[in-house]
Amino acid sequence: xxxxxxxxxxxxxxxxxxxxxxxxxxxxxxxxxxxxxxxxxxxxxxxxxxxxxxxxxxxxxxxxxxxxxxxxxxxxxxxxxxxxxxxxxxxxxxxxxxxxxxxxxxxxxxxxxxxxxxxxxxxxxxxxxxxxxxxxxxxxxxxxxxxxxxxxxxxxxxxxxxxxxxxxxxxxxxxxxxxxxxxxxxxxxxxxxxxxxxxxxxxxxxxxxxxxxxxxxxxxxxxxxxxxxxxxxxxxxxxxxxxxxxxxxxxxxxxxxxxxxxxxxxxxxxxxxxxxxxxxxxxxxxxxxxxxxxxxxxxxxxxxxxxxxxxxxxxxxx
Ligand SMILES: Cc1cc2nc3c(=O)[nH]c(=O)nc-3n(C[C@H](O)[C@H](O)[C@H](O)COP(=O)(O)O)c2cc1C
Numbered sequence: 189x190x191x192x193x194x195x196x197x198x199x200x201x202x203x204x205x206x207x208x209x210x211x212x213x214x215x216x217x218x219x220x221x222x223x224x225x226x227x228x229x230x231x232x233x234x235x236x237x238x239x240x241x242x243x244x245x246x247x248x249x250x251x252x253x254x255x256x257x258x259x260x261x262x263x264x265x266x267x268x269x270x271x272x273x274x275x276x277x278x279x280x281x282x283x284x285x286x287x288x289x290x291x292x293x294x295x296x297x298x299x300x301x302x303x304x305x306x307x308x309x310x311x312x313x314x315x316x317x318x319x320x321x322x323x324x325x326x327x328x329x330x331x332x333x334x335x336x337x338x339x340x341x342x343x344x345x346x347x348x349x350x351x352x353x354x355x356x357x358x359x360x361x362x363x364x365x366x367x368x369x370x371x372x373x374x375x376x377x378x379x380x381x382x383x384x385x386x387x388x389x390x391x392x393x394x395x396x397x398x399x400x401x402x403x404x405x406x407x408x409x410x411x412x413x414x415x416x417x418x419x420x421x422x423x424x425x426x427x428x429x430x431x432x433x434x435x436x437x438x439x440x441x442x443x444x445x446x447x448x449x450x451x452x453x454x455x456x457x458x459x460x461x462x463x464x465x466x467x468x469x470x471x472x473x474x475x476x477x478x479x480x481x482x483x484x485x486x487x488x489x490x491x492x493x494x495x496x497x498x499x500x501x502x503x504x505x506x
Pocket of ligand 1: 194407
């Protein structure tokens with residue numbers, strides 16, 4: 189089984205993946221949060237360059253993700269990525285954000301299948317790296333997926349990662365796993381599942397419902413419970429001491445990266461990590477109002493020394 193870490197803007201970038209791999213089981217693959225390709229002939233911008241820097245990759249398998257509808261820029265970026273030593277490039281066809289969709293990118297690209305077909309034809313022919321796609325199943329309705337899937341089947345994708353929600357769902361409602369099942373049946377290329385796998389039992393249930401599953405991409409489940417895969421492998425459940433150690437390492441690494449802004453970055457992490465505790469609301473209240481590094485450090489120390497972990501650790505969707 190392949191387990192990968194989902195690309196999550198502001199959460200699972202190079203700092204997080206390094207600390208995660210140091211403190212817990214290394215995942216098989218780490219996808220970068222989406223990056224904009226540079227103009228043809230230019231280099232990646234500063235932020236993307238850091239995300240891609242080999243110094244931050246160590247021995248991890250990192251797959252860069254691009255968000256674009258410009259085939260020439262995609263092909264150019266793939267060339268640069270190949271020179272940097274990457275072996276695959278992923279296309280984001282899932283981002284549901286209104287501003288991205290309005291530009292016809294991310295899941296917005298699924299509204300225009302003729303244009304998407306020309307784009308995929310171009311990039312699959314010209315990219316010097318194998319191309320994988322991370323997709324939603326449509327924009328407003330599940331019915332759209334039949335045509336979308338037929339389209340993907342025409343191209344030699346190296347993998348299709350399916351998050352079976354439509355753009356309009358955002359992250360609400362239940363992923364339609366049957367559409368993932370349909371993808372497994374219909375495609376000749378490898379397929380991965382992504383969406384709402386938050387516990388060991390949910391991994392087991394997915395595998396029993398879809399025994400041909402070979403790759404599960406995990407996002408919020410790992411952010412809430414970084415020991416999720418160890419638990420699934422029959423190992424120990426998460427302890428508060430190791431979560432505190434992980435937190436301290438992560439905070440330190442973000443401070444080295446961005447100074448005082450590390451507090452804001454850590455608060456993003458707490459949006460998920462709070463569900464590891466039996467009283468997520470109390471954790472949220474303690475951490476929420478902190479501004480300075482000193483306030484934040486004091487508040488989080490209180491959390492780790494007064495709160496206890498939940499009996500069953502699982503991300504809770506609102
Ligand atoms: C804050 C946030 C940022 C995200 N950023 C990206 C991204 O950069 N690229 C992408 O393909 N998906 C992104 N996603 C979607 C996740 O990769 C994943 O598909 C989603 O969280 C569902 O998986 P999960 O239920 O395992 O969390 C993001 C999701 C969230 C909540």
